[in-house]
Amino acid sequence: MSSDLRISLVKSGDAEAVLAFEQENRAHFEQWIAGRGDAFYHLDEVSSSLQQALYAASTKREFHFLAWLDNEVVGRITLRGIETEHYHKAILGYRFSLRHGGRGFATEAVQAVVDTAFTDLKLKRIEAVVIEDNLSSQAIMRKCGFHEYGHSHSSVFRNGIWMDMLHYERLNPA
Secondary structure: OOOOEEEEEHHHHHHHHHHHHHHHHHHHHHHOOOOHHHHHHHHHHHHHHHHHHHHHOOOOOOOOEEEEEEOOEEEEEEEEEEEEOOOEEEEEEEEEEOOOOOOOOOHHHEEEEEEEHHHOOOOOOEEEEEOOOHHHHHHHHHHOOOOOEEEEEEEEOOOOOOEEEEEEEEEEEO
């Protein structure tokens, strides 16, 4: 990991930094994910969402990470749907600042979280889905060792049209 980028699990005290990140990147994110509505973009709501993330982490079914440059959040990475019995897998999700794009931060942070999933959580498989026209996210998947294993047609409704999703996986080599 570069000396500038730091990855941490979310903490309740991160709410102001997360809110600033979400507000700055709202229009960018809503190109790729469902909008959260105006109510989300207030400190109380972000604080509540972080409390929910902390509870999910306490159950070991979901972990939320932040990527930081100095005191600024530049990305969020999640491991959701963690199943440690039989499947030993999780679903990876992430979003990164438009302003900080193109510098490798997303690739570096995603790789760090995948390493944590394989090493600390002992998972065997990480899955992710990417909207077909999100070329940057597809590149991150490839750089982080993920392989496309499927294509679902008309699987998400975004900006008034149905979009295809590409399905990715990475297996723990251990």
